[in-house]
Amino acid sequence: VRERYANVQKDLQELLSGISIIKAFSREKHTAIRMVRSTKEAVRKEVKLNILSALAGISSTVISAAGPLVLIWYGCAEIMRGYLTVGGLVAFNSFIRYLFGPTQALMNINFSVQRSLAACQRIFEMLDLQPEVKEKKEAVEPGRLKGDVVLQDVSFSYDSGDRILDGVSLRARPGQIVALVGTSGVGKTTLVSLIPRFYDPEQGRVLIDGTDIRDMRLRSLRDNIGIVSQETFLFSSTVRENIRFGRLGATDQEVTEAARLAQAHEFITRLPEGYDTQIGERGVKLSGGQRQRIAIARAILRNPSILILDEATSNLDSESERAIQQALRPLMKNRTTFVIAHRLSTVLDADKIVVLDGGKVVAQGKHSELYQSCPVYRRLYDEQFLNPRIEEEIPIQQQPSASEVTPVESVEEFDHGYLLSLEE
Ligand SMILES: Nc1ncnc2c1ncn2[C@@H]1O[C@H](COP(=O)(O)OP(=O)(O)OP(=O)(O)O)[C@@H](O)[C@H]1O
Ligand SMILES: [Mg+2]
Known part of the structure; x- marks a missing residue:
């Protein structure tokens, strides 16, 4: 039982840390089912064990209880003095036995109930949490989006207070590559997480193809968006399943094809069991670059019309770097791409660079213009990219x-x- 619980806990922890990936791919239901299965098994075993131990506890306590001895000793004395008949004592003794067991059991039950109530309370607290974004009842089904993304005067702060985005406006036309640059912590990741509605802006709005995303079905919106995030999250499962997470209905062949495009096929086939190799905590450890390529394959499989790439800040060796660059090319083709740039080639390839500073967009344009006209960009470029x-x-x-x-x-x-x- 302990072991099963450890497994459940591991699954749960993994699920919680991967929650934004789960949301991004609209896989809440799928993941919930997996979680319920693994929990159910553990709970069933736990219940069995508890019943058994309760039974054992009760009988041993009753047997060892000194009560009957005292009763017989006292009863005998009473009989000798003539206040009680032998029959009376025997009857009383057997009645009292009926009482012992249930009392003990009630006490035990009370103990378990208290313990469970404490746990229940916490569970209900979790269940009562309001989702950060809500879908409107009359939300529309957008179908496949073209990917014309507009942020209009968007302001945002986390619960903790400080305003992270302050009146940000920008536009990405279908098929464009828009690179976001700015110092670490300026709010680049925050900005892109407004597009799949991980958060709603406090002010202003986000439009895709002319519709406010708050008027769209959340799931369909997210179905249109692919994300390769700053820290690649992989589940403890096989390579194949991790890629298939992008689109659950995909065939093995489609998975392989996506891996090929993402420059991941070769290293996957070199793994001990190829696509069936277990990865993650319980399996083979992959390098940062390999993980990223699996994430890219996942996004390719999804075939989204809007792509969000949050480039990893960690530096890879130049070979992985090149492989990833190559992997990204087919992914960005014919999609609106927001890329949080940490690599030189990314900013140079972008159709538009958006420079963020102090919560605002301080400049937008091509590299050559910005380098001339925008001191913030020039400094970033010289420090980060060059x-x-x-x-x-x-x-x-x-x-x-x-x-x-x-x-x-x-x-x-x-x-x-x-x-x-x-x-x-
Ligand atoms: N979930 C959160 N809750 C509260 N504050 C947050 C949260 N996520 C980020 N922040 C804060 O918001 C600010 C912007 O963070 P963000 O992750 O958007 O920066 P970034 O530009 O992506 O940085 P980097 O280049 O290092 O990835 C930071 O000051 C950060 O501490
Ligand atoms: Mg970031």
């Missing part, structure tokens, strides 16, 4: 002197930039 990696072989003493690096306004900024480049 920054030549400091090779490990170069001893620290040979670091460039302050005059050789991009001019910076303060010592703190210089340190920050330098430390970042060292991390790379």
Whole structure:
């Protein structure tokens, strides 16, 4: 039972940490069914065990109870004094026995009930949680979207207070690649999570193909959107199932095809059991680049009209980097793509770069224009994208002197930039 519980807990933990992926792919039901199955089994066993242990507990207590002894001792004395007949004692004794068991049982039950109530309370608290976004009753079925995405004067803050987005407006036309750039923590991930309605804006609205996304069926909206997120989330399951998560009805052949396009087929076939290899906590560990390619395959399989790529901040070796770049190309074709750029090639490929700073869009345009006209972009570009990696072989003493690096306004900024480049 313990073991089963551990499994349930692991599944649950995994489910909770993967919840946005589950939502993004509208797989709530599928995942819930899986969860219910694994919980049911554990609960059944647990109940059995509890009944058995309760029974055992009761009988042992009753047997060992000193009550009857005391009763007989006292009863005998009474008989000798003539206040009680032997028959009376025997009858009384057997009646009292009837009482012992149930009393004990009631106490035990009370104990279990108390324990269960505590657990129930927590469960109901969870169940009572209101979803952050609600679907309107009269929501429309948008069908396949073209992917004309407009953010109109959107403001947003998390419950914690600070305004993360402040009057953001931007447009991505069907098929365009829009790159979002800005310092870490500026709100890029937050901005793109408004598109699949993980959150609703406080002010302003998000339109797709001219319709406010709050008027669309949530599921159909999300069916149109594919996400490759900053941290790839894979379930403890086979490679095949992880890819198939993008579209549950997909055939094995379609899964393989998607993996091929995502440059993942080759390394998958080299795994011990190919597509049937278990990955995740209980199975083979994959590298960051391999995980990302599986996530890309998942998104390719989904064939969304809007694609959100939150590029990983972690640096990959140049070979994986190239493989991923290649994997992304077929994925971005003919889709509206929002890409949170951390790679040089991404910003250069984009149809439009949107620069975020202090919760606002400070500039939009092509790389060459922005580099001329937008100081925020220029600094980001020089620091994040252009920054030549400091090779490990170069001893620290040979670091460039302050005059050789991009001019910076303060010592703190210089340190920050330098430390970042060292991390790379
Ligand atoms: N779920 C959340 N609840 C509360 N605050 C959050 C949440 N997610 C992000 N934030 C805060 O919102 C701000 C913007 O975060 P966000 O993840 O959008 O940044 P980002 O631009 O994607 O950064 P990075 O480039 O490092 O990924 C940060 O200050 C962050 O601490
Ligand atoms: Mg982010």
